[in-house]
Amino acid sequence: MTGSGKTTFISKVTGRTDLKIGYGLTSCTQEIQVVETMLDGRTVRFVDTPGFSDTYLSDTEVLEMIADYLAAAYSQEIRLSGIIYLHPISDNRVTHHATRNLDMFRKLTGEKNLKNVVLTTSMWDKDTEEERVKREQELKTKFWSVLMAFGAKYSRHDGTEGSAKQIASMLVKNKPFYLQLQEEMGSGNKALKDTAAGKEIMVELSRMKEQHQAELAGMKEMLLRTSAEENKAAVAALEQHYKKMLRDMERTLADERRMNEDAVKSLTERINALEKRGFCTIM
Ligand SMILES: Nc1nc2c(ncn2[C@@H]2O[C@H](COP(=O)(O)OP(=O)(O)O)[C@@H](O)[C@H]2O)c(=O)[nH]1
Ligand SMILES: [Mg+2]
Known part of the structure; x- marks a missing residue:
């Protein structure tokens, strides 16, 4: 989702300070951005995307933009090693919108690829500890239970560089894969x-x-x-x-x-x- 801290995460993990970070409820990532860095002795590329429920872009525009990138990547046989899905723990309710975003995410990724996903909660510095832990429990047992049953992992991100690197490291050794959307559009020739x-x-x-x-x-x-x-x-x-x-x-x-x-x-x-x-x- 927009504003969940995706660009900030990438900035932490890559040490780049020149990435456009949003403020308030508006978002800054209006295009897809690939940021390269070294991690655990490997070259790692982070693909930053605009999120769903954006202030300026409709979900259709966001999906189309992601599809453009994924189709181009597929044509060059560029696979993904993993997906980091960020959710701000400070969100005090999981809205209809957020639930729909999760459905979209699952369908975009494909069930068999969920083992390469780390569901991550961000913004632990906001709110009281008690509230956040309660929400974390609710996410794991309710909203994310299906994704986790298919093998998605869970991690807290405390906002530090170390935490961002540790989360990214969970994915670097994965067997690279294509998203369901890439397979459907690429080999399946679907619109x-x-x-x-x-x-x-x-x-x-x-x-x-x-x-x-x-x-x-x-x-x-x-x-x-x-x-x-x-x-x-x-x-x-x-x-x-x-x-x-x-x-x-x-x-x-x-x-x-x-x-x-x-x-x-x-x-x-x-x-x-x-x-x-x-x-x-x-x-
Ligand atoms: N308090 C707090 N704010 C954060 C954290 N991570 C990101 N932000 C802020 O949340 C806003 C949205 O972040 P951004 O990285 O642009 O989110 P994106 O839309 O998912 O790319 C910005 O104002 C960030 O400075 C965090 O861990 N704690
Ligand atoms: Mg962004």
Whole structure:
């Protein structure tokens, strides 16, 4: 998730101080960033991605961006050694959004690859110890129980360089693998929208469309009623609200178009899209 401390983690583990780190609820990683370092005598590359539930990017845009990178990596036979999934322990509730993100994550990764995942909690310096330990227990026994049953490991990250390195070291000796999404798109020739992760997005988009439609219809009716009562201030406020709803609807429709257009995107177009967004490798 955005704001969980991904870029900060990579900055700690690589010693790079020039990475863009977000502040507050907004995020800074708008593109995919690969940062190379030496760890345990090996060259290790960290791939930093924008997270789901981003302030500026929709989940569709984030998934598409990740898919562009993964398809390009697949074409060059670049495999992953592991995934570090960060979750801020200071989050006092696991929202509907966070649960959906976990589903997306599982479908993107594939069950058989979950043994190469370290579920990591960050931000232990916030809140009281008692609260955090309670939440940690809840994550392990409830929200992460399926992932852990498939072999995902768990670790606390205390925010230090040593802790970040120790977590990364848990993965460096793994047998490199392709994510489920890469296998589906690469050898399976599936369009993004037909992959397990893509389908999850498509279902969500159609649910959102229905919700927008219902809300717009309700608002229109209210607007007509208020116009008849000649309450100018109320009409202006409602119109404002109606316009915002229309914009939300347009965004959902644009995301749907994006997924449909992605189905006919070539590898060259994916690589161009990555470069246009500022994909960078930092050595
Ligand atoms: N208190 C605290 N803040 C952190 C920690 N790690 C990251 N942050 C802050 O959380 C915000 C989001 O971090 P960032 O690395 O950009 O998250 P990303 O969106 O997952 O890449 C930034 O303001 C960081 O300075 C931590 O361990 N403790
Ligand atoms: Mg970031």
